[in-house]
Amino acid sequence: MVPFLELSEEEKHQVRIKYTEYINGLNDEVIVSDGHYSFMETVAFTEADGELYDIFIYLYCSPENLKERYALSEKNGKFAGESIESLRQWQEFEINNLREECHRRNKDFYVVSDNEEEQNKFFDFLSLLREGFSSYDLATDICNQIMEQFNKQDILYMVDGDKTIIIQDSYRFCCNGKTKIFDGDFYTGYQSFLFEKELQTASIDKSKIAEITINNEVYDIVASNNYVVLSSGIKDLWSDIANAKNLGTIFASPYISADVKYYVVKQLREHGYTIFAYGDSKIDLYMLREADKGFLYIGKRISRSLKNESLSGLVPIYDHSLVILADEDEEVQADIAICKSNSGISGSRLAAAHVRLGEKIGRHIAAVFPEKNTSILVLERGGRFFW
Template structure:
């Protein structure tokens, strides 16, 4: 790749295709950039793209203590007896010898001096009269270079620069040919670099080009696998320190296709390719990881560089926001992590090989970002990438350095090392058409030969399990006994949380018709319905939260509206018969919620709770709380982590202040009670005073 020109395109020159085939024959294993003693970075682009100017700017910007800068033609002049004039007169075979000698000298110089080499050179020459370009790279280039930066300057800009260059004489080349030349170089370089373990990036013309390239070179200077792991471990240690030594149990969770069915990386590149179909493919990551680099450290570093070349920080953040909006966490994990957020002795960390920024946004949307931290990369600024080895090392660190009991959750072969090193392992199994196609074989090997002991959680519940249930038993993440073991056999609770509107003016107005003996039947039902609606928007919305929902403005454009957080995943239960009117009012406020009649606890079935995040139990009057306790305990037997909210018109004060409801529900987590008013009066209605009879005009019945 170091050359002055191609000379004459004689028939004895190897073609580009022949050279690629030669390289494939002589290099059987891809190498890692981190294996080299010296970091040597190639700076490439078609003649006129600005390599020489940028090299001078970099020399001034970075200095020459830690970096060494080389112009290809100058280096050849140094090593060839007789300099450039003698080189130009040589046959191509001799030129190739001196090109190899020049790059070898650069590699040795950089290794001896501990410097990062930056080399401006050429990949091929291609005059407009030739049918194909003339490659000038050598096998030694592919062995010495650890990184290549390609100046992806618009062809029309390059053409104008060539015309304006008064320091050297260059033949006139059309913009069309320059564009064709660039595309050929980029295509071939991407292929060669991946096959030879060289990190490759396009850098585009922009006002911050010098700053961007400088930042990349500084990152290349020190980043290797050892440094990478130390950065990831430091991030983990920070999360542990933030817990102030209270953690006993840690959950380590993969993200894509574990916490959600979607793959954030695939979604990201689909969005990029849809907007720039000529530059990037939808399967960009698949092509990278299925290639010769596999899922190595170098492959993940290449992925980060691809993200860097695709968008600046602002564009990247906007893309991540769009991706996060398309990711839906499994409700089972949402409710589990909500429960973890209440625990002092249990912590959760998401360790993802995907995009940290996407998962930060997803967890923030779910209200979990304060408790659940994300360890991942995606940008140079993140400082590290997460490979399978890093995942395994972080689990080992939690156990050995921080002395924690570790649960690990994952879905693919990349997760097997961390699953094997954890105390307990759960394989998350999704739909057959979206889950990992290579996991079954890898699982069998890990179970039969590597000592993995795991269980599988099938999400959604109607998906087909992996392997057989003897080799990989099925568990349900919301089963009470399993949740107990997940939390290391103990819960910490803050007790029943009570919200009451007793002293509010709105509550006094709403309570008046409910207490008026002259009001009954439809009028009383409507009063209860209004109370249900009021308590829903005033209190329930605070307890559960709101999320944005697009609506059409009356002026004809789309604007921002709001709905209850995960409203479709909310179940409203009317405790019959007195609770029905108020429950209908709650449903009026949140029309997307499921509505269920509950005359008896058995009326609430498992399918009313599966996939749901909140259940709202609605009754008109709570005296002793016995009925409420029975319903809560029934729900908890079916689903250990779903949020339970009790909504009532009147609650007997001693029921929540001393014993009664508070005492009975103390062992249950994630429960709120919302009441229009608390009453000090101990009174159980019957006949004409019974609320149910008044609501439905049955006071005359015995």
């Protein structure tokens, strides 16, 4: 028998299909199978894999740790020579494409970190899955409740909560809460599970609710229409915010992950609804892409979680208030004074002031506008200096 690693790619593909047929023939209640989506650019995942499994869990470890493990592995040592950036791109490729495969098939997708502190919590999460929890099923339940309340004749607006329908992050503002759970920008149901555990010790300062600010850039658009707020925040807190600010229908739960939002919109559209969606960050991105029209609220600064994402097709909503950097930075004022025609300064010192001003403007633009699919028009009074 020829070892698997010595087979051609087509032969390996056929073996993988036969493996799924074997698994499908088993009568076990729960089957856990290990595998790869791809090996660098070579995709190992098959259509049969996508149809067979009900839940897909991606085990993430940092590219640095991955490189160290490959260096010690006989089987995968060939990847030890890859750069950290190359490994990061490989992981991003796997996560994005596997998530897309799950979305296409209405399957649950979760990203789990290899953080040792989370190991016991992961086993608790597996127990939750055994008990029947499903991101897709949660979305179905929300979708059914929405359909009972709204007819499909009118456009239905789906709106994110924190930093979209309101200016603040409700957890940070009303609970003085900070979390690192979403630092990996995965926003799957596993991160939602961890967040729900963290919120169990949260204390709500209800006196802060009166200070919550409605985001009129979004609210003024949706207020006179049928709209639903989907929030991954605290249910009781959002109920109080809705009452205090006269908001409409709200679904709030830490378990409303990026995938839940996506599936809510997908199912509503499958039932004939026209959906306009509004959000501000990665947790909203898949919902925005799936909607008939997606609006990305950027405000004064684009969300860090969207840094590496393509935002093509989305309609940006900016804070259109005038920004005058000289009002915020004394160094800018000093450089502007140097650049004025009556400053009497010329040569390298004048050129350096122009460069510093350009860099400050560039950094501000980079913080506000997405890196991809953006054009910048620069209007200049005079010449340009080069270093």
